[in-house]
Amino acid sequence: xxxxxxxxxxxxxxxxxxxxxxxxxxxxxxxxxxxxxxxxxxxxxxxxxxxxxxxxxxxxxxxxxxxxxxxxxxxxxxxxxxxxxxxxxxxxxxxxxxxxxxxxxxxxxxxxxxxxxxxxxxxxxxxxxxxxxxxxxxxxxxxxxxxxxxxxxxxxxxxxxxxxxxxxxxxxxxxxxxxxxxxxxxxxxxxxxxxxxxxxxxxxxxxxxxxxxxxxxxxxxxxxxxxxxxxxxxxxxxxxxxxxxxxxxxxxxxxxxxxxxxxxxxxxxxxxxxxxxxxxxxxxxxxxxxxxxxxxxxxxxxxxxxxxxxxxxxxxx
Amino acid sequence: xxxxxxxxxxxxxxxxxxxxxxxxxxxxxxxxxxxxxxxxxxxxxxxxxxxxxxxxxxxxxxxxxxxxxxxxxxxxxxxxxxxxxxxxxxxxxxxxxxxxxxxxxxxxxxxxxxxxxxxxxxxxxxxxxxxxxxxxxxxxxxxxxxxxxxxxxxxxxxxxxxxxxxxxxxxxxxxxxxxxxxxxxxxxxxxxxxxxxxxxxxxxxxxxxxxxxxxxxxxxxxxxxxxxxxxxxxxxxxxxxxxxxxxxxxxxxxxxxxxxxxxxxxxxxxxxxxxxxxxxxxxxxxxxxxxxxxxxxxxxxxxxxxxxxxxxxxxxxxxxxxxx
Numbered sequence: 001x002x003x004x005x006x007x008x009x010x011x012x013x014x015x016x017x018x019x020x021x022x023x024x025x026x027x028x029x030x031x032x033x034x035x036x037x038x039x040x041x042x043x044x045x046x047x048x049x050x051x052x053x054x055x056x057x058x059x060x061x062x063x064x065x066x067x068x069x070x071x072x073x074x075x076x077x078x079x080x081x082x083x084x085x086x087x088x089x090x091x092x093x094x095x096x097x098x099x100x101x102x103x104x105x106x107x108x109x110x111x112x113x114x115x116x117x118x119x120x121x122x123x124x125x126x127x128x129x130x131x132x133x134x135x136x137x138x139x140x141x142x143x144x145x146x147x148x149x150x151x152x153x154x155x156x157x158x159x160x161x162x163x164x165x166x167x168x169x170x171x172x173x174x175x176x177x178x179x180x181x182x183x184x185x186x187x188x189x190x191x192x193x194x195x196x197x198x199x200x201x202x203x204x205x206x207x208x209x210x211x212x213x214x215x216x217x218x219x220x221x222x223x224x225x226x227x228x229x230x231x232x233x234x235x236x237x238x239x240x241x242x243x244x245x246x247x248x249x250x251x252x253x254x255x256x257x258x259x260x261x262x263x264x265x266x267x268x269x270x271x272x273x274x275x276x277x278x279x280x281x282x283x284x285x286x287x288x289x290x291x292x293x294x295x296x297x298x299x300x301x302x303x304x305x306x307x308x309x310x311x312x313x314x315x316x317x
Numbered sequence: 318x319x320x321x322x323x324x325x326x327x328x329x330x331x332x333x334x335x336x337x338x339x340x341x342x343x344x345x346x347x348x349x350x351x352x353x354x355x356x357x358x359x360x361x362x363x364x365x366x367x368x369x370x371x372x373x374x375x376x377x378x379x380x381x382x383x384x385x386x387x388x389x390x391x392x393x394x395x396x397x398x399x400x401x402x403x404x405x406x407x408x409x410x411x412x413x414x415x416x417x418x419x420x421x422x423x424x425x426x427x428x429x430x431x432x433x434x435x436x437x438x439x440x441x442x443x444x445x446x447x448x449x450x451x452x453x454x455x456x457x458x459x460x461x462x463x464x465x466x467x468x469x470x471x472x473x474x475x476x477x478x479x480x481x482x483x484x485x486x487x488x489x490x491x492x493x494x495x496x497x498x499x500x501x502x503x504x505x506x507x508x509x510x511x512x513x514x515x516x517x518x519x520x521x522x523x524x525x526x527x528x529x530x531x532x533x534x535x536x537x538x539x540x541x542x543x544x545x546x547x548x549x550x551x552x553x554x555x556x557x558x559x560x561x562x563x564x565x566x567x568x569x570x571x572x573x574x575x576x577x578x579x580x581x582x583x584x585x586x587x588x589x590x591x592x593x594x595x596x597x598x599x600x601x602x603x604x605x606x607x608x609x610x611x612x613x614x615x616x617x618x619x620x621x622x623x624x625x626x627x628x629x630x631x632x633x634x635x636x637x638x639x640x641x
Contacts (some may be wrong), residue, residue, distance in 0.1 A: 025551065027434030058552075145605045172593045173605045183555050184546040189330060194592045196326035208550050213437070215547045218441075219448070234439070261355065 004197040006036040009060075017042070017255045018051040020078030021062055021075040023178040024207040025054050029246060031207055035079040038248030042255040042291040050255070058178070061086035062306070071093040077102070077273060079140070081148055082178060087111060091263050098263055101256040102247055109265055114250040117271030118148070120304055121243040122203070123311045124279040124297050125157025125225045128241050130167050131293045132223055137168045139194030141187060141235040142211050143206035145173040152205040152227075152243070160311060165311040170194045178195030184212030189203040201225065201240055215237060223288060232284035240288050242280040249276065273305045280311050322466065327587050329470045333545065334582035336482045337362070337537040341561035342575050343489050348394075350570055352486070352506035352632040356412025357397050358534060359558025360419040361390040365424035365538025370437040370549035371430065371446045379543050382445075386495055386537070386542075387535030387557065393419065394531030401611030402523045405636035416558070424551045437542075437549040447476040447544040471515030477541045490572040502526055506630035509637045519637050537561075546593075554626070568629050581619075585612040 019039050028038040038049050053064040053074060061083055068076055069090060077088050080206040084104035091099045091108045098110055105113040129138040140156050142149040153171055160167045168282035172190045188208035191202050195216070202217060203225035204210035211226055211234070217224035218235040226232060226242030233239075250270065257263040270276020279301075281294055303309035341358050348355040348393050363384035366565030393415055400406040400414075440446050450475035458465030474587025484609055493499040501522055505512045509519045541557070564582055568575030589611045592603065 025434040025436070027436055100426060104437075172590065173609075175609055177608050179552070179555060182550050182552060186555070188546055189334065190590055192333075193326070193330060193587070196330075197323075197591075208436075211548070211550070218472050220435070237439070254575065270615055 003152065005033070005131045012099055014072070014074075015048055015259050016072055016074050017048065017077070017258065018053070018068040018075070018076045019079065019251065020053045020061065020068070020083060021055060022082055022181075023055055024181045026052070028181070028208040029234065030226075030230060031245070032079060033227045034247040035077070035250075035251045037229075038251030039255065041079075041248065042252050046259065048255075048259070056101075058082070062089055065090040066093065066126060069081070069097045069108065073097060074102065075254060075263065077254050079103075079150075079247065081146065093226070097186060098258055098265075100250070100263075102250050105267060112254065112263065112265050112268045114243050114254070115267065115269050116276050117269060117311075118151050118205075118243070118245060118277060119158075119311045119313050120272045121279055121302070122155030122205075123159035123162075123278035125203050125241060125243045126156035126161075127297055127300060128155070128159075128161050128279065128289065128293060129162035129203060129223075129225060130160040131149075131296060132240055132288065133164075133167070133199075133201050135198045135200050136164060136166060136317045137198040137200065138171065139191065139199035139202035139205055140172040141174070141210070142171070142173045143175075143209055143265070144178060145176050148172060149205050152203075154314040155181060155311055156203055159300075169199075170197060170199055181207035181209060183209050184215070187212030188216040191246075192220070195220050195222050203227070203243070205243070212275065226280070230280040230282065232280050232282055236284040239285055239286050241285055244278045244280050246270065246276050246278075271304075272301055275293045306312060321462065323591075325466050327584070327591060328435055329474075329591065331583045331586035332415065332471065332475060332479060334586050335579045336479045336563045337545070337557055338564055339482050339583060340478075340485070340533050340537035340540065341558055342565045342579055343572065344530035344537070345487055345565045346489065346570055346572065346575060347502070347526045347533075348530040349565065349633055350389055350506045351502050351523045352409040352509060352629055352630055352635065352637070353397075353401055353523055353527060354412060354634045355530055355562065356409050357393065357415040357558075358412075358555055358561055359417030359556065360412070361379050361393050361531060361534035361557045362538045362541065362554045363416070363423060363552070364393050364419040365390040365535040366542035366553055367419075367427065367437070367538075367549045369539035370440065371427065371544035372439055374431070374438045374548070377445055378439075378443050378449050379539075379618055382543050383447075383536065383539045384485060386539035387532050388593050390535035390538060391528050391531035392492075394527040394534070397435040398524050398527045399569075401526075401636060405416050405638060408634055408636070420552060423490060428547065431592075435551050438544060440547040445543070446547055447478055447540070448481075449474045449476050463609050476537060476540075476544045478544055481536065486572050486576045493572070498525075503630070508630050508634050513639065519639075523637070534555075534558075560616070563620060566629075567616075567619055570630060582590065582612060597636075 008108045073075040077100045081104040099110040126220040191213040204213040206225045214224040218238040231242045344522035345355040368389035369386030372385035400411040427435045455469040455473040457467045480546040564578035
C-alpha cells in the first residue's frame with residue numbers, strides 16, 4: 001500500500017491541504033459551509049490551493065481520502081462524525097499524512113480530533129428562546145438522531161429551563177439515517193407541528209433540513225434559531241439567533257498549523273472559552289433580540305467561561 | 318378542546334404531506350392504466366422540483382417555475398415513452414434509469430448554473446413561491462373553534478396546488494370512467510390488441526397517457542420545491558415517488574381509493590411527527606426509531622394484506638408489438 005505513495009509526487013516543502021465534506025454538501029449554509037469558509041480563508045491568506053471532495057454516498061469516503069492521500073495531500077481534514085471509521089482506516093494506511101477529524105474522536109498518532117462543546121452555545125440559545133417565547137413553549141428539530149444532536153438538545157433544554165423552569169420543550173428528530181440532513185420538506189413539517197402545538201421559537205440542528213425549519217418559521221410569522229453557521233441573514237427578522245460552531249476556525253487552524261509545522265495529533269475541545277462556539281448577534285437579528293436579552297446571554301456566557309456555571313453534557317446511555 | 322385542535326392540526330398536516338403523493342399517484346394511474354409501469358415517478362418529481370426551483374429563482378415567477386416543472390416532467394416521460402413504447406424496452410429499467418439520471422443531473426446542472434453545490438438559490442422573493450391562500454374571514458373564524466378552526470386550518474390556508482390536487486381526483490375519475498379517451502386508455506392497458514383491431518393507435522394512446530403523468534408529476538415536483546419548501550436540494554423527493562406508486566397499487570389503480578391511500582400514508586407520517594417524544598398511554602415515550610419506522614411498517618403490512626387481490630391492468634408492463 002505504501003508503495004503507492006511515491007515521495008516524488010510531493011516535492012519537498014510542497015504543502016497540499018485537502019478537505020472532505022460530509023453529507024449535505026459544502027453549500028448547506030450550515031455545518032459544511034462553515035468548514036468550506038475556513039478552507040477558503042486559508043487559501044486567500046496564504047495563496048495555497050486546497051483539494052476538496054463532497055460525499056454523495058457513504059462508500060466514497062474511504063476512497064476519496066485514500067485518493068487524496070495517494071496524490072500527495074499533506075493534511076486531510078474530514079468534516080463530520082460519519083467520517084470517523086474512514087479516517088481510522090485510511091490514517092493507518094498513510095501514517096505520514098496528517099488527518100484532522102471534526103466532531104469525532106479517532107485515537108491514532110497521526111489524527112487530530114476536534115470537538116466542540118455544542119451544549120454551551122445551545123444553552124445560550126435555549127435561554128434566548130425562553131426569553132423570546134410568549135407562550136412558554138419552545139421547540140427543537142434535530143437532524144439525524146445521534147449523540148451529537150442530543151448534546152445540542154440537552155444544552156438547549158437546560159438553557160430554556162434556567163430562564164423559565166416551567167417551559168415546555170418539544171423535541172423532534174428528522175430521521176435515523178444521513179438523509180435526515182437534507183430533507184427541508186420534512187424539516188418544515190416538523191417545525192409546523194411544533195408551532196401548531198403552541199411553540200413560538202424553534203431551534204434546529206439539522207443541516208440543510210433546517211432550511212425548511214427556518215422557512216416554516218418565516219411563513220408562519222414565528223421565530224427560528226439557526227445552527228453551525230451564522231444563519232441570521234437567511235430569514236432576517238425571523239431568526240432569533242444562531243448557535244454558531246466555528247468549524248471554519250477548526251479547519252483554518254488545522255491547515256495553518258500544519259503548514260507552519262505546529263500541528264499536533266490528539267484531541268482538541270473548543271467551547272465558549274476558546275471561541276469555538278457562540279451565539280450570533282448582528283444587524284439581521286437586532287430587531288428580534290433585545291438588548292436586555294443579549295445582556296442576559298452575555299452574563300451566562302461569562303459564567304460558563306469562568307466555570308461558575310456548568311452545562312451538562314449529553315452522555316450516551 | 319385540546320384534542321380537537323390537535324386533530325385539526327394533524328389533518329392539516331396530512332393534507333400538506335398527501336398533496337405531492339396524490340398528484341404523483343394520479344399521474345402514475347394514467348400511465349399504468351394504459352399499460353406502462355411508471356417507476357420513473359420519483360425521477361419526474363425530482364426533475365420537476367429542480368426545474369421549477371431553478372426557473373422560479375431566475376425569473377422570480379412561481380408560475381413560470383410551474384411551467385418549467387411540467388415541461389421537464391413531460392420531457393422525461395417522453396424519453397421513457399421513446400424507450401418503452403417506440404422501442405419496446407423494459408419499462409422497469411427505463412423508469413429506474415430516468416430516476417437515477419435525474420438524481421445526478423439536477424445537482425450537476427444546479428452546480429454549473431448557480432454554483433451552490435447543486436442547490437438552487439433560496440426562493441424568498443414575492444411571487445417566487447406558491448404560498449398559502451387565506452380565505453375570507455379565516456382569522457375571525459378562529460375565534461369560534463367549532464367549526465371555525467376547521468375552516469381556518471383545513472379549508473383555508475392551503476396553497477393553490479393543494480386545491481388543484483383535490484380537484485383532480487374527481488376529474489381523473491370522470492376522465493377514466495366517462496370519456497371516450499378514458500375508456501380507450503383503460504382498454505389499452507387491458508387488451509391493446511383489441512384496441513388496435515378497432516383502428517386506434519396503441520402507441521399514440523400510451524404516449525398521451527405518459528404525457529398526462531408527466532404533467533401531474535410536474536405539478537407535484539413544483540409543489541415540493543416552491544410550495545412545501547423554498548428551493549431545490551439534492552434528493553429532496555426522498556422516496557415520495559415510490560411511496561406514491563405504493564399508494565397507487567394499494568388504491569387498486571382507481572382514483573378515490575388512491576386518494577384514500579395517499580391520505581392514510583400522509584396521516585401516519587403526520588402522526589409519527591407528532592408522536593415523537595410524546596408519552597403515549599400504556600407504553601410511555603416511544604423510541605424515535607420506532608416512531609419513524611411506523612409509516613413504512615404500515616405500508617408493508619397494508620400491501621401484504623392485499624397480496625393476491627391486486628387488480629393490476631392486465632397488459633401492465635408488457636411492451637406492445639403490433640405483429641404478435
